[in-house]
Amino acid sequence: METTAQAMTAALLPSPNPVQLIDPTGAEVEQAGTRRDYPMPSAARLREIWHAMVLGRRFDAQATALTKQGRLAVYPSSRGQEACQVGAILSITADDWFFPTYRDSMALASRGIDPIEVLSLLRGDSHCGYDPIATHTAAQCTPLSTQLIHAAGAAYGEKRRGTDHVALAFIGDGATSEGDFHEALNFAAVFEAPVIFFVQNNKYAISVPLSKQTRAPSLAYKGIGYGVAAEQVDGNDPAAVLAVMDHAVEHCRSGKGPFLIEAHTYRLESHTNADDATRYRSSDEVTAWLERDPIARVEAWLRGRGELNDDVVAATRAAAEALAAEVRERMNTDVTVDPMSLFDNVFAQRTPQLDEARAMVAAELAADSQEVSS
Amino acid sequence: METTAQAMTAALLPSPNPVQLIDPTGAEVEQAGTRRDYPMPSAARLREIWHAMVLGRRFDAQATALTKQGRLAVYPSSRGQEACQVGAILSITADDWFFPTYRDSMALASRGIDPIEVLSLLRGDSHCGYDPIATHTAAQCTPLSTQLIHAAGAAYGEKRRGTDHVALAFIGDGATSEGDFHEALNFAAVFEAPVIFFVQNNKYAISVPLSKQTRAPSLAYKGIGYGVAAEQVDGNDPAAVLAVMDHAVEHCRSGKGPFLIEAHTYRLESHTNADDATRYRSSDEVTAWLERDPIARVEAWLRGRGELNDDVVAATRAAAEALAAEVRERMNTDVTVDPMSLFDNVFAQRTPQLDEARAMVAAELAADSQEVSS
Amino acid sequence: MTVTMGGALNAALRDALAADDNVLVFGEDVGTLGGVFRITDGLTSEFGEQRCFDTPLAESGIVGFAIGLCLTGFRPVVEMQFDAFAYPAFEQITSHVAKMRNRTSGRVGLPLVIRIPYAGGIGGVEHHCDSSEGYYAHTPGLKVVTPSDAADAYSLLREAIDDPDPVIFLEPKALYWSKQEIELPCTRAPFGTAKVRRDGDDVTLVTYGASVPTALKAAEAAADEGWSVEVIDLRTIVPFDDETVVRSVRRTGRCVVLAEAQGFAGVGAEIAARVSERCFHSLAAPVGRVSGLPTPYPAPMLEKTYLPGVERVLDAIARLQWDDQPDLTYAEVGARG
Amino acid sequence: MTVTMGGALNAALRDALAADDNVLVFGEDVGTLGGVFRITDGLTSEFGEQRCFDTPLAESGIVGFAIGLCLTGFRPVVEMQFDAFAYPAFEQITSHVAKMRNRTSGRVGLPLVIRIPYAGGIGGVEHHCDSSEGYYAHTPGLKVVTPSDAADAYSLLREAIDDPDPVIFLEPKALYWSKQEIELPCTRAPFGTAKVRRDGDDVTLVTYGASVPTALKAAEAAADEGWSVEVIDLRTIVPFDDETVVRSVRRTGRCVVLAEAQGFAGVGAEIAARVSERCFHSLAAPVGRVSGLPTPYPAPMLEKTYLPGVERVLDAIARLQWDDQPDLTYAEVGARG
Numbered sequence A, B: 001m002e003t004t005a006q007a008m009t010a011a012l013l014p015s016p017n018p019v020q021l022i023d024p025t026g027a028e029v030e031q032a033g034t035r036r037d038y039p040m041p042s043a044a045r046l047r048e049i050w051h052a053m054v055l056g057r058r059f060d061a062q063a064t065a066l067t068k069q070g071r072l073a074v075y076p077s078s079r080g081q082e083a084c085q086v087g088a089i090l091s092i093t094a095d096d097w098f099f100p101t102y103r104d105s106m107a108l109a110s111r112g113i114d115p116i117e118v119l120s121l122l123r124g125d126s127h128c129g130y131d132p133i134a135t136h137t138a139a140q141c142t143p144l145s146t147q148l149i150h151a152a153g154a155a156y157g158e159k160r161r162g163t164d165h166v167a168l169a170f171i172g173d174g175a176t177s178e179g180d181f182h183e184a185l186n187f188a189a190v191f192e193a194p195v196i197f198f199v200q201n202n203k204y205a206i207s208v209p210l211s212k213q214t215r216a217p218s219l220a221y222k223g224i225g226y227g228v229a230a231e232q233v234d235g236n237d238p239a240a241v242l243a244v245m246d247h248a249v250e251h252c253r254s255g256k257g258p259f260l261i262e263a264h265t266y267r268l269e270s271h272t273n274a275d276d277a278t279r280y281r282s283s284d285e286v287t288a289w290l291e292r293d294p295i296a297r298v299e300a301w302l303r304g305r306g307e308l309n310d311d312v313v314a315a316t317r318a319a320a321e322a323l324a325a326e327v328r329e330r331m332n333t334d335v336t337v338d339p340m341s342l343f344d345n346v347f348a349q350r351t352p353q354l355d356e357a358r359a360m361v362a363a364e365l366a367a368d369s370q371e372v373s374s
Numbered sequence C, D: 001m002t003v004t005m006g007g008a009l010n011a012a013l014r015d016a017l018a019a020d021d022n023v024l025v026f027g028e029d030v031g032t033l034g035g036v037f038r039i040t041d042g043l044t045s046e047f048g049e050q051r052c053f054d055t056p057l058a059e060s061g062i063v064g065f066a067i068g069l070c071l072t073g074f075r076p077v078v079e080m081q082f083d084a085f086a087y088p089a090f091e092q093i094t095s096h097v098a099k100m101r102n103r104t105s106g107r108v109g110l111p112l113v114i115r116i117p118y119a120g121g122i123g124g125v126e127h128h129c130d131s132s133e134g135y136y137a138h139t140p141g142l143k144v145v146t147p148s149d150a151a152d153a154y155s156l157l158r159e160a161i162d163d164p165d166p167v168i169f170l171e172p173k174a175l176y177w178s179k180q181e182i183e184l185p186c187t188r189a190p191f192g193t194a195k196v197r198r199d200g201d202d203v204t205l206v207t208y209g210a211s212v213p214t215a216l217k218a219a220e221a222a223a224d225e226g227w228s229v230e231v232i233d234l235r236t237i238v239p240f241d242d243e244t245v246v247r248s249v250r251r252t253g254r255c256v257v258l259a260e261a262q263g264f265a266g267v268g269a270e271i272a273a274r275v276s277e278r279c280f281h282s283l284a285a286p287v288g289r290v291s292g293l294p295t296p297y298p299a300p301m302l303e304k305t306y307l308p309g310v311e312r313v314l315d316a317i318a319r320l321q322w323d324d325q326p327d328l329t330y331a332e333v334g335a336r337g
């Protein structure tokens, strides 16, 4: 029993330091003290993630701009978290499930979902613009950490269907304090559901810093309490995110149950445009994190190895601008929503009570338009 | 950072095996591999716990008998869990807080609360028969694991008041799966509240065995995820329970924050009298646990050292019988509850709506008594 | 044959499991034990651990897990062990179960059933006797159903499992052992059809679930006093069968609403408000409401006083201005008593 | 001076913290940030981290922690960040907060306040706009309060903090920025006293919280059409001021209830049922109900259609049979439309 517990401890605990493969200067890091073997992703893959991060960041900046112009009701930016937003997504397939939060618009765009459909929630024309079943992507979730249990259920469902599809669920550092985090990890473990819980520890829950959220050595230490293997990773190192995600995906696909990843990163913007981060943190802190930029470091690594040249960089920048222009243009057309659609999707079929309410609204609208026309 | 995480890991993880000081035969156990130093309690203390366990078990048996006679609506027995029920209580003072569950009637009686007041909930005359404020003992809690958060709050309250009182909260193995367990441990850790979370892992949640509840190496491994020091203990070894509790109490009193204890024990009876444990477990399993009896082993240890003789044993048996007789007698008088008390304690003062309902019931009762008298 | 409500529910689950491989039954103690009320008795041995299984002890987890399973085409039927123990799942139920179809513009439906033993009358300790239908009925996007006999228990549960939308299925625990002579499977009635349990001409007594037997007893007793009482059992609270209720009250001209839950802002209030609204010109007297008291559910020894019983219903009927004299209960503008 | 509702709430917290060392304010982001609506702005810097502090992000934890603190004599005032984010605390609220005094036979009172920004009208994304008062009002043991202007916000919050029992304090978020000329501290009104916000003779419009400004606008517009509308603002839903409401309706003979929450089995239903019950013989027409639609709260672009606005209130007033002709809205026994 002693050996069992000790073997389990060794297998489940995260590395004492976040896994890092490329440091902020672009230099390769000597692996030491990590609990598992994390090979450096191929140069092709790093080019791919670099490209996607450049586009992702541009998309995010465009969304922020649209918010300032009043085109979006609200926007929670993930600037600075590109390695997580993009890296985690590039590590799964279209058949796998993704369970995003409100913060993860960049991840959704990276997953190939139409950016306008992604922004529907934040523009305010619908609660979710894309088709969750067709895209294997749940609606962005606001009630914190509730989506983790859905992910456990969907992952278990895939297992029951005999597929090797996994589920990837994003969650913030603050949301790990919710009871649903606990229940999700436990259900996933007990049912050996192939789900990866990916914590974007961006150090703040709105204004509340991590130090007020937990006293754990790190959030990844929560895994062992469920018998769930866990790892912590430098969430601003795209190579490390890919490597740890690859390991987690393989772990899940091969039937070893769920995996918990804590990615250390930083939210460079305010919580949303409605927030004012200067009320609770210093600009020095932000500046320090700017120096740990995920795009710059992988760019440096690629350039250092001759894997990236100015032409490619220029082409990617152009692609990013084209994407931004497309988003801008398509978001600049006014959208109208049929008020009668209010009654369509409460149930598969309207109840008499819905019919009644619908008739009332229809009559109001008819009266309004009569007034206008008369 | 590496050393910090490793030092924390060492400080927080439980021993790989449950701490045991006296084995089922009554022999002293060589300490090896425990994470902390747990000295053997004094013979006087072991005599005290032995005495209290004999009384506790008799009380429990009497309550079970009263249930069969229809005097109690329901009774969840803790037979077999005496070392936990009694040992944990003997390790705290009357000034400390205790947060029991429905299973912990024996612990309440051991705490010195009038046994009739303890049984009020299960007899059905009130939701709680004793005064929680006067006794520093919360009402027995049924919504699983909700009481842990109250314990964290009360412990933090004591800390804010500048006392060194701690809170002891009991919980079952099954209830550790609830989200409130998670939130309670986290709040306690973040606010460094002096609270001991004491899990009586009696291997079943009604019919559900521990293996369907968790995949953790042991429940005590949940502590590290909150930065909470944890230990696992042989919950049928009264000496070990006292020793680990002493450590935990000292930890809390000295301002080191909360402590988590998992006590491995076994529920010998069905979940309650309404349950039928033969539906989900074998009698062999039960028999094996009968051999790990907490009373017998400490009795053997004491006798082996000449710390207990037949006279003391006889006197204790007599005291236990006297207690049982008293409980029997006092529970055998019919109790009446004033129906008008229904309206007294909804709020400190009745609202007009309560007055209205009260008037209705008063009128009904008046009409009834008129009918009877006429 | 003689069937208890519990037996009928068990049969409904069995037939649903047999009819569709996508149906899964899970929750606390529903596997080997067959549930604390034995409603899932024998299902694990008949269909295997894959189809009917125990979960960890966490209600939010159970409901959330069911949501996830729906995404992969399953039709989960989950059990909450008692009314008050569904509250930990309240966020999952209100913010996800009720809203999923709506928030995904109709793309994700949740064909799941949440079974909840509810209401009192069995001498249970605190937290085991709540009437929680009001919380769910007030939440748009949930269907809320409660049977009052074995036949309806079978019929409504099968309907619930086949429904494309989430159903809160409330089982009156005091009626689990009530018996009925029926053949199973019995004919099914669609959601939204109330049932006239007893015909009457003088007053309509609208009720549901746990309170139906009390209503029938009260109607019987009222007959002795010369009042012919029509008893309507809603069966589904959402959707609501306005037609049956309104037709009856317009004919009888008097109405009493009976529900065990505390009255304030509950389903009883809704029924009273609806009837008052829709039958105003037919009403000879205000709609009477008979409800649980505005207090937490009491300890077992006070249960009898707490529960709205036959006497309280008869009192309410008696106050319906049969002599054309206004009832003076609320004559004062403020509270009486 | 000009005071916003948010400012008045902030002042009430400040004055309560100054008045009693046992008062503690905590929740998510209430410390350094001063809350996402800035209601706790400046409290931490004025009273220190010990008196106003951030907690981990867990609502059940926040409420449960407050319960524990009550046991040691504190008077916690906790903030839930938005209506739907109080649902994780539902079990703590219903099974403990509401029941603690009762289940301890009066020995443990919980003088705690749960502040919840509620209702819509601010273009919020889903889960930020729920009207959740019905859940709490239906739960015996909770007082449920909602202000509609700055003066009441101050008064009611001070009352709530001083109350020996738990209070669900619902803050209409659309009114946080509404302004009023008042001097603080203002005179306090005890719980259970509704306020007549506008006198009128023809019809009584009963409302509360978020809907009060709509009611007043509708009354103004109705005056143009020749209807004199009395507007009653309940202020406290529990306890309920029957006296003020009943007195008014008995005089006007007509009544409309306005509440933003979906209507079914909500507080609006309760008011309609109570008024129908207590004013039956004074009513010239059925009590009209104007509520949110029976759908989940919609995306911002549909908010305007969803919310009961002035037009919908005027329509309800217009249907009150002024010409002695019965309203035909519900003439069919079944659903219209």
Ligand SMILES: Cc1ncc(C[n+]2csc(CCOP(=O)(O)OP(=O)(O)O)c2C)c(N)n1
Binding pocket: A103, A142, A143, A144, A171, A172, A173, A174, A175, A176, A200, A202, A204, A205, A206, A267, A271, D028, D057, D081, D085, D088
């Ligand atoms: C259950 C619940 N409680 C509160 C909120 C309000 N809220 C929205 S985001 C947020 C902070 C979340 O922080 P974190 O989990 O770290 O994610 P991040 O925003 O940093 O990505 C809060 C408190 C919510 N959405 N859901």
Ligand SMILES: Cc1ncc(C[n+]2csc(CCOP(=O)(O)OP(=O)(O)O)c2C)c(N)n1
Binding pocket: B103, B142, B143, B144, B171, B172, B173, B174, B175, B176, B202, B204, B205, B206, B267, B271, C028, C057, C081, C085, C088
């Ligand atoms: C929130 C909640 N869910 C379900 C229940 C029903 N229930 C009562 S006891 C119990 C099993 C508890 O098992 P465990 O925590 O191991 O404690 P034990 O009874 O073994 O002492 C269950 C499921 C409850 N009381 N509360």
Ligand SMILES: [Mg+2]
Binding pocket: A172, A173, A174, A200, A201, A202, A203, A204, A205, A206
């Ligand atoms: Mg964060």
Ligand SMILES: [Mg+2]
Binding pocket: B172, B173, B174, B200, B201, B202, B203, B204, B205, B206
């Ligand atoms: Mg147990």
